[in-house]
Amino acid sequence: MPFLAADVGGTYARVALMQTSQDDGREVDVLAYRKFVCADFPGLAELLQAFVDVDVRTPVRHCVIACAGQVIGNEVLNDNSAWPIHLSQLRQAMALDDIAVLNDFEALGYAFDNHADSGARLLCGPDLQVDGPRLVIGPGTGLGVAVRLPDLAGGYVMTSEAGQMDFAQNSIREREVLAYLAPDGGYVAYERIVSGPGLMTLYAALCALRGETPKLSTPEAITAAAATRNDAQAVEAVEIFCASLGSFAGSLAMTFMSAGGVYLAGGFLYSLFALLEHSTFEQRFLHGRSARAFLSRVPVWVTEHGRKGVMGAAKWYLRRGLSGGAKQAIF
Known part of the structure; x- marks a missing residue:
């Protein structure tokens, strides 16, 4: 039926x-x-x-x-x-x-089973298909996350609200942005930075920190300006977005030991692929010390939602x- x-x-x-x-x-x-x-x-x-x-x-x-x-x-x-x-x-x-x-x-x-995703593009890591936990992350209107268990463990999927975790700044500039967004301290979720609206938040914050008026009003306009490098705040906003996504994905990949790979899903990210490739995403994803040995073996794919x-x-x-x-x- x-x-x-x-x-x-x-x-x-x-x-x-x-x-x-x-x-x-x-x-x-x-x-x-x-x-x-x-x-x-x-x-x-x-x-x-x-x-x-x-x-x-x-x-x-x-x-x-x-x-x-x-x-x-x-x-x-x-x-x-x-x-x-x-x-x-x-x-x-x-x-x-x-x-x-x-x-x-x-x-x-549940869509990411053992069948190869022909439309996925490898962002970093080895081009391998391994039956391990698979992490699905999608910055769109919000920031969605799920983990698919290995087929040997039943292939079940665990949902989460990981996008609501506290944003962890990594650079001095990110600390300045965080201080601007929460001047009295308090909770700032990753979703407020790593999402389509989050990119606009980053852009507006960077303009304010430089004493300038924002000229761009959509995530698409910001990414287009970053690609042509004709707006300094747009370029920096995309750089912080990609770097923060790398840290977020790497932390979750360690949490769930996602040997089966990380899938970054959504048309928004798919259109950002060239900017992601040339960003510090991989550096931030790999973290440091002993975690790097595991994370360097985890493939990261970018795929359309479709x-x-x-x-x-x-x-x-x-x-x-x-x-x-x-x-x-x-x-």
Whole structure:
């Protein structure tokens, strides 16, 4: 029986009509797929209905949603969401039998199985495929993180809110930025620095520290100016962003001993690949002393988000036997 799979982030939502593969009941086929801008819709129900009205020709009674944030009670809590998501109301509005929900980066983790990602680009480390823990990191509207366990350990995915960890400055300039953002001390999350909005925060902070007025107003404009090197603050903002991402990824790779590799996911990072290559990302990723021996053996890949979120959500859904009317769904 076909079912809906949605990957809902803070900026974009990707929706697909999925069906169990005829060749392998553990795999899925994509029958239809579309990408939406969340801000174009007043709520998630309207967004999903727009997909159903155009692309779905048979009744659909089941849905799995990969959402940024965490489910608390009946609601998905996420500071970066375009609108509130109340799951029981969504189920009623869409006339669904059930809705299953998981974190969006948990879904991405299920997409990174032992099949090679043909679109991934190697940023640093050896070009090897090893069955070890795989770390998935995605700076976008927020900063998502998940860890996929080795296949020998079941291939399960652990979600996290690692992006909410305290930002750890590494250079004098980063200390100055941190002092500007929190002049009285206190909590500054990595997500506030290492994300699309975080890049804008960095740029605005650097302009303020130099007594200048910001000229650029989007992450894309900042990265474009950094690539052509015609705005000194944009260049420095991207340098700090890439370096901080390297420290963050290296610390988590050590935490989870991610011998299977680190995947930096998302179109935003994919467009930054050339700037990442020429940044201090690798130097900061490798850290120092004994940790360097392990981290130098960990491949770091940059990959587009694409359909991976809906594919991973569908695999998770089938893995738990939720499709076809089973009564194990959350809502």
